[in-house]
Structure formats: C-alpha cells, structure tokens
Amino acid sequence: MKQPFDPDIAFPRIEAAIAPFPKAGLSLLMDEGHTTAFEQLVACIISIRTLDEIMLPVARRxxxxxxxxxxISELSPETIETLIYGCGFHKGKAKQIHAIAQQVVNEYDGVLPCDLNVLLSLHGVGPKCAHLVLSIACGQEYIGVDTHVHRISNRWGYVVGKTPEKTLAALEAKLPRKHWNAINRLLxxxxxxxxxxxxxxxxxxxxLEMCQQVGVKERPSAK
Ligand code: SF4
Structure with missing residues (x-):
C-alpha cells in the first residue's frame, strides 16, 4: 500500500541518498566561484542537450x-564557438551567448539583473534557464524544471504534466515554496x-513507499 507523496519526508531522504554522488553541474560551478547570474545563465545555455560531464569543462574554458x-561581448561568435566546442549545438549557442553578452553590456551596464522578465527577454532564454539562474545564483524562490525534475515528479504521481512547462505549472500549484529551490538540486x-x-x-x-512509479514498467532489482 503506497503512502501519499510527502516532500517534507521525501526530500531529506533524497538529500541523504545523493550525498555520495557529484552535485548538479550548475551547483558545482557555483562552488568554484562562478556565482553571477550571467555565468549561471551561460552555463545553463551550454548545458542544454549536453551532459554535465561535457558542460563543465566547456564552461570552465x-x-x-x-x-x-x-x-565575452568582445569575442567574435566564431571564437566563442571554438571555446565551447564539444557541447551540443555549439554554433547556435555561440551566437546566443554573444548576443546576450552584448545585450547585458548595452542595456544593463554589464551586470545581468536577477529579474525574471529581464532574463526571459534575452535572446533565446526560456523558463528553465531563467528559473535555474534565479534559484541558484540569485537565491530567489523558483522551480527549475529540467528533464530530471519533469520525469521524476511525474513518476512519483505528485503531479501530472505531459511537458516540462505543464509540470512546472503543476509543481508551482502544489509544491510548498520552501522546497522550490531544492527540487532541481536534489533531483x-x-x-x-x-x-x-x-x-x-x-x-x-x-x-519507494510513497512513489506511484507512474510509467515505470519494469521493477528492476537493486544493483
Ligand atoms: S520511480 Fe523508482 S527510483 Fe524513481 S522515485 Fe519512484 S521508486 Fe524511486
């Protein structure tokens, strides 16, 4: 018999379970001193369709x-392309990062503000990266829904969302705000x-006792 999913109980258990594993890539970059909203945004852009194992050395470079x-605004898009070579869609991302750097220099005096509307107004920036930046670099209460948060919160049966956008809306309606910043870091x-x-x-x-295992067809044994 399954228990109702309770994030107050589940999140500390997940925190303990992930202790032996590496942190999420953006959190690791924070620990290394890449703490500005601009750096976190650029790293998030690099991470799209790219594993952390590749994103991290690319962002550091x-x-x-x-x-x-x-x-960055003084580099050519071609130079940025060379520097971020290895991540997915590096040509498009190089143009995007260059355009954003120019926008930040021209419109915000070189400092990207911690403001949702500003972030969403930047070239090609969507809710996922905007929310992650505001949560991680700015310490504001936002939920960052990436592929892991989308998949797992639906497997729990805690929310039903066919797309990351719908999962985000469902989590915003249900998850207590005190957990908003933690969910991406944990999941x-x-x-x-x-x-x-x-x-x-x-x-x-x-x-396990509170997860509905929605869509999990096989129940593999522990390894
Ligand atoms: S699907 Fe399985 S591994 Fe994932 S949260 Fe549920 S019980 Fe845990």
Missing part, C-alpha cells in the same frame, strides 16, 4: 578566456544515479 559579459543527481531514465533502482529507492 569559456570563463577562463572571458569571465564577464564585457569580455539532478537523484535522476542520474537512482531514478534513472532507464532501469530506475526502485528497490533501493528511499521514497
């Missing part, structure tokens, strides 16, 4: 060469190591 909006390593896209380790999962 770019920030080492050009750590500020002003410095990225949880989704990479325990509630994996294929073969989730349900028998070893700390929230």
């Amino acid at each position: 770019l920030f080492e060469a050009a750590p500020t909006p002003h410095a 990225v390593p949880f989704g990479k190591n325990i509630c994996t896209p294929i073969g989730p380790k349900c028998p070893a999962c700390p929230v």
Whole structure:
C-alpha cells in the first residue's frame, strides 16, 4: 500500500541518498566561484542537450578566456564557438551567448539583473534557464524544471504534466515554496544515479513507499 507523496519526508531522504554522488553541474560551478547570474545563465545555455560531464569543462574554458559579459561581448561568435566546442549545438549557442553578452553590456551596464522578465527577454532564454539562474545564483524562490525534475515528479504521481512547462505549472500549484529551490538540486543527481531514465533502482529507492512509479514498467532489482 503506497503512502501519499510527502516532500517534507521525501526530500531529506533524497538529500541523504545523493550525498555520495557529484552535485548538479550548475551547483558545482557555483562552488568554484562562478556565482553571477550571467555565468549561471551561460552555463545553463551550454548545458542544454549536453551532459554535465561535457558542460563543465566547456564552461570552465569559456570563463577562463572571458569571465564577464564585457569580455565575452568582445569575442567574435566564431571564437566563442571554438571555446565551447564539444557541447551540443555549439554554433547556435555561440551566437546566443554573444548576443546576450552584448545585450547585458548595452542595456544593463554589464551586470545581468536577477529579474525574471529581464532574463526571459534575452535572446533565446526560456523558463528553465531563467528559473535555474534565479534559484541558484540569485537565491530567489523558483522551480527549475529540467528533464530530471519533469520525469521524476511525474513518476512519483505528485503531479501530472505531459511537458516540462505543464509540470512546472503543476509543481508551482502544489509544491510548498520552501522546497522550490531544492527540487532541481536534489533531483539532478537523484535522476542520474537512482531514478534513472532507464532501469530506475526502485528497490533501493528511499521514497519507494510513497512513489506511484507512474510509467515505470519494469521493477528492476537493486544493483
Ligand atoms: S521508486 Fe523508482 S520511480 Fe519512484 S522515485 Fe524511486 S527510483 Fe524513481
């Protein structure tokens, strides 16, 4: 018999379960000193359709060469393309990062403000990266719905959302605000190591008793 999903109970258990695993890429960059909204936004853009294992060295290489909006705006898109080579869609991302750096220099005096409307007005920036930046770099209460948060919160049966946008709206309506900033930080390593896209380790999962396992066809044994 399943218990109702309770984030007050589940989140501390997940926090303990992910302790042995690496943090999410954006959090690791924060720990390394890449703490500005601009750096976190650029790293988030680089991370789209790109594994953290690739995003991290690419972001570090770019920030080492050009750590500020002003410095990046002075690079050509072709140079940025070379610096971020290795991530998915690097040509398009290089143009996007260059355009955003120019916009930040020209319109915000070189400092990207912690403001949702400003972030969403930037070239190609959507709710996922905007919310992650505001949550991680700015300490504001926002839910960052990436592929892990979308998949896992639907597997729990806590929300029903066919798209990340619908999952975001459902989480905003249901998840207590005190958990908004934590959910992405917790579910990225949880989704990479325990509630994996294929073969989730349900028998070893700390929230099995309250997870409806929606769409999890096989119940693999713990490994
Ligand atoms: S019980 Fe399985 S599907 Fe549910 S959160 Fe845990 S690993 Fe994921």
